[in-house]
Amino acid sequence: MGSKMTTARQLKILQHLTQHNSLEVGRLSELLDVSPSTIRRDLRVMQKSGLLQRTHGTAQIPTPIRYELPYENRAAQHVEAKRKIAAAAKQLIEPELVIGLSGGSTCTELARQLRAMEHITVVTNAVNIALELQGQLGKRVIVTGGLLNQDSYELVGNLVAQSLQNMHLNLAFLGASGVDVDFGFSMADEPEAVASRAFMAAAEQTVILADHSKLGKATFARLCPLIDVDLLITDDGISPEHHLALQNAGLKVLVAEG
Numbered sequence: 240m241g242s243k244m245t246t247a248r249q250l251k252i253l254q255h256l257t258q259h260n261s262l263e264v265g266r267l268s269e270l271l272d273v274s275p276s277t278i279r280r281d282l283r284v285m286q287k288s289g290l291l292q293r294t295h296g297t298a299q300i301p302t303p304i305r306y307e308l309p310y311e312n313r314a315a316q317h318v319e320a321k322r323k324i325a326a327a328a329k330q331l332i333e334p335e336l337v338i339g340l341s342g343g344s345t346c347t348e349l350a351r352q353l354r355a356m357e358h359i360t361v362v363t364n365a366v367n368i369a370l371e372l373q374g375q376l377g378k379r380v381i382v383t384g385g386l387l388n389q390d391s392y393e394l395v396g397n398l399v400a401q402s403l404q405n406m407h408l409n410l411a412f413l414g415a416s417g418v419d420v421d422f423g424f425s426m427a428d429e430p431e432a433v434a435s436r437a438f439m440a441a442a443e444q445t446v447i448l449a450d451h452s453k454l455g456k457a458t459f460a461r462l463c464p465l466i467d468v469d470l471l472i473t474d475d476g477i478s479p480e481h482h483l484a485l486q487n488a489g490l491k492v493l494v495a496e497g
Contacts, residue, residue: 246281248277248281249285249290252278252281253290253354254352256291256298257355258352260300262297263296264278264298290354304370306367316344320474321344324345324349326495327493328412331446332356335359336410338362338411338412339413339438340363341364341411342368342414343365344414345448345450350372359379360378360381362381364393364399365391383403383434384398384402385399393434395428395430399437399438404441408443412446413438415435418447418449418465419455419456420465420484426458426459427458439463445468446468446470447472448472451473451475454481465489466488470493471492473492474494477492
């Protein structure tokens with residue numbers, strides 16, 4: 240990453256910070272079962288490498304860009320659910336994989352958790368996700384072409400498909416604004432759906448990340464039927480009725496808990 244070598248303990252520190260956003264030195268010391276002085280030493284090294292920020296005995300993950308208010312408001316909704324979903328998605332990713340990552344607040348949470356993972360390639364159409372991951376050695380970040388959606392920081396439209404047509408992805412992680420048994424997965428607008436379909440075409444497997452508030456909704460632009468997606472990861476706010484209906488429709492559902 241930013242230093243010549245990131246130790247296993249420093250990677251664990253990053254993992255805890257991505258799950259909790261910020262932690263005090265004493266709490267990190269308890270979680271990693273090492274002395275506070277050892278934690279402070281690691282934090283100094285990681286701060287110099289740009290991996291975290293330190294203020295008054297607390298360490299936190301830096302935010303590389305200043306998000307506009309409409310996006311911040313969306314990102315603040317169901318934030319704990321999104322972090323659970325991102326943590327579950329991260330478990331599917333192994334070193335050396337090439338993954339696609341669309342925009343949206345839940346996929347951005349996954350990108351932040353990927354800061355603690357080395358030796359992967361991330362292909363994204365989201366400018367903010369590229370910036371969340373920039374400056375870290377140990378991973379490649381590739382950005383597609385496309386027309387910038389001012390509301391979501393995503394590059395959308397047919398240029399995304401042109402960028403991806405000669406790429407092979409192991410996994411594509413996509414957001415969705417609606418998940419409905421009849422209508423399938425849907426997006427807020429058609430250019431966004433076009434971009435996501437391009438990721439699906441390039442990937443061996445497609446995983447949708449959507450918190451429970453998106454379930455039972457059909458938004459403007461249909462992405463695909465439920466059976467075209469390999470896995471939906473949602474949070475434990477899903478109702479038993481929705482869970483059963485989605486499974487009966489042939490969709491594999493993973494509920495992220497705790």
